[in-house]
Amino acid sequence: MPKRLRPFIPPSLRVVSVTSEPQHVTVLAVPRSLTACCSACRLRSDSVHGSYGRHLADLPWQGRSVGLHVRLRRLRCRNPACPRRTFSETPPDVAAPHARRSRRLHDLQRHFGLALGGAPAARLAYRLAIPASPSTFLRFVRAGPTPVALPPRVIAIDEWAWRRGCRYGTVIVDLERRVIADLLPDREIEVVAAWLRRHPRVEIIARDRAEVYSEAVRQGAPEAVHVLDRWHLLRNLGEALQEVVGGEHAVIHSVTRTLGDERAAALRIEQNRARPATASDRRKLARHAPRRARHAEVRRLHAPKLADAADLAVRFARMPRGQSSEPVTDWLAAARSSVLKRFAAGLQRDAAGIENVIALPWSTGPVEGEISRLMTIKRSMYGRAGFELLRQRVLNPV
Numbered sequence: 435m436p437k438r439l440r441p442f443i444p445p446s447l448r449v450v451s452v453t454s455e456p457q458h459v460t461v462l463a464v465p466r467s468l469t470a471c472c473s474a475c476r477l478r479s480d481s482v483h484g485s486y487g488r489h490l491a492d493l494p495w496q497g498r499s500v501g502l503h504v505r506l507r508r509l510r511c512r513n514p515a516c517p518r519r520t521f522s523e524t525p526p527d528v529a530a531p532h533a534r535r536s537r538r539l540h541d542l543q544r545h546f547g548l549a550l551g552g553a554p555a556a557r558l559a560y561r562l563a564i565p566a567s568p569s570t571f572l573r574f575v576r577a578g579p580t581p582v583a584l585p586p587r588v589i590a591i592d593e594w595a596w597r598r599g600c601r602y603g604t605v606i607v608d609l610e611r612r613v614i615a616d617l618l619p620d621r622e623i624e625v626v627a628a629w630l631r632r633h634p635r636v637e638i639i640a641r642d643r644a645e646v647y648s649e650a651v652r653q654g655a656p657e658a659v660h661v662l663d664r665w666h667l668l669r670n671l672g673e674a675l676q677e678v679v680g681g682e683h684a685v686i687h688s689v690t691r692t693l694g695d696e697r698a699a700a701l702r703i704e705q706n707r708a709r710p711a712t713a714s715d716r717r718k719l720a721r722h723a724p725r726r727a728r729h730a731e732v733r734r735l736h737a738p739k740l741a742d743a744a745d746l747a748v749r750f751a752r753m754p755r756g757q758s759s760e761p762v763t764d765w766l767a768a769a770r771s772s773v774l775k776r777f778a779a780g781l782q783r784d785a786a787g788i789e790n791v792i793a794l795p796w797s798t799g800p801v802e803g804e805i806s807r808l809m810t811i812k813r814s815m816y817g818r819a820g821f822e823l824l825r826q827r828v829l830n831p832v
């Protein structure tokens with residue numbers, strides 16, 4: 435029995451006995467090695483001074499929880515120059531000092547916390563006979579190592595919402611590896627610029643046109659190549675168009691109403707064709723005539739402006755898709771004398787960024803996917819998570 439169990443306990447231990455109960459298995463074990471190194475001077479010793487036991491929770495066995503009772507020795511240090519008289523042996527692969535669970539159980543529970551968050555991890559772990567409280571799982575996640583990512587070369591910077599409309603953070607995505615490179619707790623210029631200074635290998639930065647990020651990039655990575663984000667560019671264009679159309683909305687509304695009036699009048703005339711026009715019909719037609727003339731004039735004046743804007747919008751939308759040979763500067767020149775002049779003026783400074791959208795293969799497309807992963811994790815934490823915990827769960831792929 436002990437021989438078959440051997441692979442199920444840490445390799446540096448030897449099983450002495452196994453006691454099995456319906457819900458629980460107790461394994462008594464001792465270190466395989468008869469000697470141990472002094473914790474201060476590293477000199478090996480086999481001079482036993484005393485012994486003590488450590489009780490550790492370990493990986494479950496067939497649905498039963500396992501208690502690992504390890505009998506450890508206290509040894510004398512034989513090195514006269516060493517400040518320590520005695521030391522206790524600690525097999526390094528078994529457990530951290532003072533821990534109440536084996537290292538391998540700790541690792542497993544930490545991964546439960548990373549994958550599921552505190553409460554769901556605690557519920558599942560209970561069923562798997564490795565119970566711990568939700569706060570224990572979260573503590574393991576917080577205290578765990580942050581993976582050391584390779585320094586990114588091509589990144590996208592975008593915001594993510596802690597609470598929509600209220601509090602935002604910044605997400606940095608490694609576009610070459612398609613993973614989140616880091617998560618920042620806010621979107622302050624200084625914080626983003628400092629991150630960029632800590633990552634001098636970044637060469638290409640895809641971003642939206644938010645002033646915060648363009649300024650942060652100017653301060654933190656002045657040498658980097660900017661690529662404006664297609665999606666945000668087109669959204670900005672949509673907003674500019676909406677603004678233009680909104681301004682013309684009153685006009686359009688009244689034109690539409692007139693059209694409706696005219697259609698209704700035409701329908702009435704159609705219905706009453708059999709009946710000759712009455713004096714009342716003639717009066718109504720005469721009354722509406724000036725209004726119809728006015729709206730015809732309005733349509734004549736406004737429709738070309740809107741058609742012009744629509745044409746510019748279509749030409750612009752083709753550019754970031756690489757479907758247009760029109761130089762960005764030509765488009766900007768044309769747009770400056772149109773109803774989209776405010777949008778064009780805003781783009782003037784980012785003209786190089788737009789050209790790079792066409793010239794370089796990078797886009798912030800993968801960012802949306804990463805942000806939705808981030809949001810899923812955030813929601814599973816019921817809004818109680820601290821930033822560090824969220825960052826750990828996002829940066830540690832499970």
Ligand SMILES: [Zn+2]
Binds near residue numbers: 475476
């Ligand atoms: Zn020593």
